[in-house]
Amino acid sequence: MSGTGTDTTGRRGTLTGLLGALRGSTTAWVGLALVAAHLLVALLAPLVAPHSPVENDPANALAGPGWAHWAGTDQYGRDVLSRVLHGGRYALMVSFGATVLAVALGTVIGCVVALRGGWLDNLVMRVMDAVLSIPPVLALLVVVTVLGAGPLVIVLAVSLVYTPAVTRVVRAAAQGVAPSDYVTAARVRGERTTSILFREVLPNIVDVVCVEFAMRASWVILLISSLSFLGFGANPPTPDWGLMVAENRTAITVVPMASLAPIIALATLVIGLNLAADGLSKAWGVDRVRKGRA
């Protein structure tokens, strides 16, 4: 009983940890289920959507919910339900790419600066602070105006904007691991930084990285949808939630569903991601607030 407390959780891989977290936490379960449902819908949209998302039908424009169109139609007579079902594809694809890139970059940079410390740490973090101080939407608008609104440009720009935040969180987590004796042992052995990073540090902060991924994804989706809403993301007539809200907000009094449906879809996805992040962080004991969320 005396002496040092020991962790008796035993072997806990990422996958088993995820399953354990799912069993233990309703929050995580609900969140992941929502996200999974959205992914499934986005994948299967061409199969399940009752109409084409881009087919105009002026005769049936601005129709309310009915048997033919469950969620009604918009000003061009396009089926709202079909558009909502398709509308997540662009946002999910771009967000996924941007989040993976941002988290990967942030993780590597955060770990390296935590391990090296000294002037490198100071330099990199001040640069990150400078990037953090720029409002994301503003930065993206500039990038998109200059380089165009192609998906690749957006992915790169969004990941650049979010990398500093991820770096901060991961650096804090890695700093907790860096002074451990097993890292010291690796240094004494003369291991290279990459080797220490992938063998000693990363496996011990993988939970922080996963939670960071889930949380960051919801922010990225919101940002990308905001861009679409402002007209800098998906181009009409591509079905996209942000774009749909922008197109239909003038007719919100006539066909509220045309604006509400994409909002509901976006909200459930973001809430799902947030719930998953919260549930996972609780189940894994990752304290986001303490770890200096940026």
Place this chain on the structure above:
Amino acid sequence: MTEREATGGKPVVEITGLTVSYRSAGRDVVVANEVDLAVRANETVAVVGESGSGKSTVAGTVLGHLRHGSRLAGGRVLVDGQDVFALPPRQLRALRGGTVAMVAQNAGQALTPSMRVGRQIAEALRGRGLDRRALDAAVVELLDQVRLPNPAELARRYPHQLSGGQQQRVAIAMAVAARPRALVLDEPTTGLDVVTQGGILRLLDTLSSELGLATVLVSHDLGVVASMADRVLVMRRGEVVEEADTERLFADPRHPYTRTLLASVPRITDGGLVEVGEDGGRTVRRREPVADAPPVVSLRDVRIGYGRRRRTRRAHAEPRPAVDGVSLELRRGEVLALVGESGSGKTTLAWSLAGLRPPSEGEMRYTDHGRSDDLAQPAARRATDLRRRVQLVFQNADTALNPRRRVAEAVRRPLRMFGLARGRRELDERTRGLVADVHLDPALTERLPAQLSGGQRQRVGIARALAGEPDVVIADEITTALDVSVQASILALLDDLRARRRLACLFISHDLAVVRGIADRVVVLRHGVVVEEGPTEAVFAGPNHPYTSTLLAAALEPDPTSARRRAENRDAPPVQWADDAADGAVWEELGAGHRIRRWREVGKEDR
């Protein structure tokens, strides 16, 4: 405390038939089984046992505390006539604040880091209804009572500005603030060095007799128990195996477990490592004299500062280096003990040798069969072959192993890294060999560190260090975190390996009894300066540098009679001394390599 008579009458703390269990994987695991314990006012009862014996659980129940997930399966705990587990929350809080208090093991963690210590103590006094000024006065009085110097100024400090011993004194002040009737001490001095430990124990002893406390002392250190307790409960796996008066227990342990436990404790009078038989008999292993071998590692005037030298506005404000001009030699096949209080620079020196913090001045060399390498280089710049030859074993085996890597991987990594084995078969074979060398069950190699016991983890740590086939092993307090019986087996292992592989071992420890058992030579370090060095027997026989004498006097023996003798001598003031080393006349040679740094006695007014 031994001379004090326990007053008769009703016990303040009375535990009867206490059974605590928790559910794990669908079945009940008993942590404490039918434990009985009674403590009267003015009495100290010690609960001793190794990790997992349930001693802390029992101590916690006195405050009505159960670890998360545990439950009371039977029995009751009466404190001052109240059944703590039947009390409503409000009264339980009143009981915890007023009737029974606790001093936890790690004061650094028990104090709130963001609050001045004075305010924290004031919180403990809240129930008294004092106004601001009276409160401040009470805080100062309490700090004075725990013998802290300059209490008014100290009350305004934050916990991190205090030393470990001072933090523990503040924690004690908080505990006695509400004038409790019972005090629970959970390993109150573990983690403190011997000199500080002596001070804290003396304070606790005086306080509990001044305040007439009923004290429950939880400890794994039998030296502490011998000097503090009136009665002892020995626990093992949740059961009380023996209960007796301190004198009787140490003179004539009846239960075989108690006998083994007592026998495993290294004593400062042992001339070598102790081997404990099945029946608890002790045989002292003779130390083989080390042939006069050439040095493998030699240090000359090594100085190691804190961090990089910064240009400060005040150029003269250069801090004293952690290691200040140390010269020593480590020979092949010998164990050289580095002894000193915390802050004496032992670990800094070890880390520097391992290449983690290059010295700012001086020379550190590795020599072997004509080759000579510079150890002043950081590990990253040393040649692979040199890195392999100098290896470090860590104090805390819990953090020394990557929690996500299996035992076999931890041992295999240096093998592959240093190119000592090629191919899967050879790697596996070598790994198995190393695991067998440290007497670890081969079945454990597929486990993660969290699934091993502390002793097993330390064996893995040693196996990992040995994988590089080193010539020099630096062992930094490797047995400090272990139970005594495990400690004995790890020390024996180290001794065997040293003999078999002709290792040169730098053994860092603050436990003089352990040092006496394993070391061939001893170097005493104080504030980064070597004050004495010599063969173990010579150093322990004396004469000594006054600092060494202080260390020796503070070492606690598992023997109540020697503890009493010390208690009688404790009022004799320690020798006041000042350093008297001058250029060309630093050492006083006593022959056979035993030498003492020059010092002179000074009167109080000189200082």
